[in-house]
Amino acid sequence: MKKLALFIFSGSGNTRYLAELFKSNLSQSFSVEIKEIDKIIRNIDPFDNDFDMAGFIYPVHALNAPSIFYDFIKNYLTDGNGRSAFVVRSPGDPFFDGGSCKEVAKSIQKKGYEVFHESMIVMPVNIFLRYKDPFIKEILEAAKKRAKAVRREIASLTPAKQNASFLLRLITFIASRIESFGAPLFGKDLKVKNNCTKCGKCANDCPTQNISMIPDKPRFGWKCIICMRCIYGCPVNAINPFVFSFFKLKKWYNLKNIESENINNAETEYRNRKFYKMFEKYLKDKYSAKNHREV
Ligand SMILES: Cc1cc2nc3c(=O)[nH]c(=O)nc-3n(C[C@H](O)[C@H](O)[C@H](O)COP(=O)(O)O)c2cc1C
Numbered sequence: 001m002k003k004l005a006l007f008i009f010s011g012s013g014n015t016r017y018l019a020e021l022f023k024s025n026l027s028q029s030f031s032v033e034i035k036e037i038d039k040i041i042r043n044i045d046p047f048d049n050d051f052d053m054a055g056f057i058y059p060v061h062a063l064n065a066p067s068i069f070y071d072f073i074k075n076y077l078t079d080g081n082g083r084s085a086f087v088v089r090s091p092g093d094p095f096f097d098g099g100s101c102k103e104v105a106k107s108i109q110k111k112g113y114e115v116f117h118e119s120m121i122v123m124p125v126n127i128f129l130r131y132k133d134p135f136i137k138e139i140l141e142a143a144k145k146r147a148k149a150v151r152r153e154i155a156s157l158t159p160a161k162q163n164a165s166f167l168l169r170l171i172t173f174i175a176s177r178i179e180s181f182g183a184p185l186f187g188k189d190l191k192v193k194n195n196c197t198k199c200g201k202c203a204n205d206c207p208t209q210n211i212s213m214i215p216d217k218p219r220f221g222w223k224c225i226i227c228m229r230c231i232y233g234c235p236v237n238a239i240n241p242f243v244f245s246f247f248k249l250k251k252w253y254n255l256k257n258i259e260s261e262n263i264n265n266a267e268t269e270y271r272n273r274k275f276y277k278m279f280e281k282y283l284k285d286k287y288s289a290k291n292h293r294e295v
């Protein structure tokens with residue numbers, strides 16, 4: 001059986017959830033292994049070059065892939081030598097469809113991979129706006145359907161390319177430059193409450209090793225990439241941004257719990273809102289590679 005390596009970055013868990021879906025969907029056609037790129041960068045996991053195809057799955061940060069993803073591709077990914085690859089992004093909404101996949105695909109191609117497939121699977125947003133549980137459940141249902149369709153296309157090597165106009169790529173470039181400038185400031189704005197148990201989990205988990213326990217209290221350096229992992233992963237919810245407090249969702253969510261919740265119609269009044277209407281096309285779209293082929 002051919003080997004598929006899924007290189008993923010997941011700040012707060014959504015992309016990991018998606019990668020697990022891909023793994024279970026694709027395991028009939030491939031022997032699949034999920035590789036968390038920040039663990040490779042931090043020398044926790046070794047880079048194993050023994051794969052026939054590579055998948056790259058990432059969350060969207062300010063319309064682009066997180067900077068750590070480009071760092072991995074440039075400095076840690078070995079030569080593709082013509083191996084096939086695909087790119088999937090997991091944004092928190094379906095707007096500005098396209099931009100970053102092209103940029104990520106370009107950098108992977110520079111390393112000698114043949115990128116035949118680019119697609120998007122929306123997941124719940126992890127900053128600013130907490131979607132209601134029934135809405136999250138709808139997004140997860142749509143994600144599962146899309147993941148199945150994408151799996152068929154990947155297994156049959158069906159090409160799919162995302163559209164990305166010059167304007168969209170320009171907006172993506174500008175937005176992600178602003179984010180890169182602001183991210184270290186966000187890290188320095190993080191405050192730890194007194195209920196911190198000094199367990200060290202945040203320092204161990206941080207993908208950029210931006211947190212040190214000095215002497216036993218977390219201190220934040222200048223390498224933050226706003227992945228939100230320390231904030232949502234703290235067992236006692238002790239980490240909070242101060243100036244950027246609006247970044248943190250009021251209540252974190254557990255995808256596995258929401259997945260198994262029963263939702264009744266009385267809880268779906270959000271469907272009348274304008275914001276939902278903008279999602280509707282995505283949620284109802286019967287995904288196929290044809291819909292996403294470059295024009
Ligand atoms: C700093 C930051 C910027 C984000 N920017 C965007 C964005 O421009 N567009 C979008 O759709 N989602 C955006 N998101 C939402 C995430 O891409 C989305 O929730 C993703 O599924 C999170 O995946 P993860 O849990 O694997 O990190 C952003 C999230 C963060 C933390």
Ligand code: SF4
Binds near residue numbers: 234
């Ligand atoms: S994970 Fe939370 S409790 Fe543990 S050291 Fe970090 S801030 Fe403190």
Ligand code: SF4
Binds near residue numbers: 207220226227229230
């Ligand atoms: S400090 Fe927190 S938000 Fe910043 S990169 Fe580390 S884990 Fe992510």
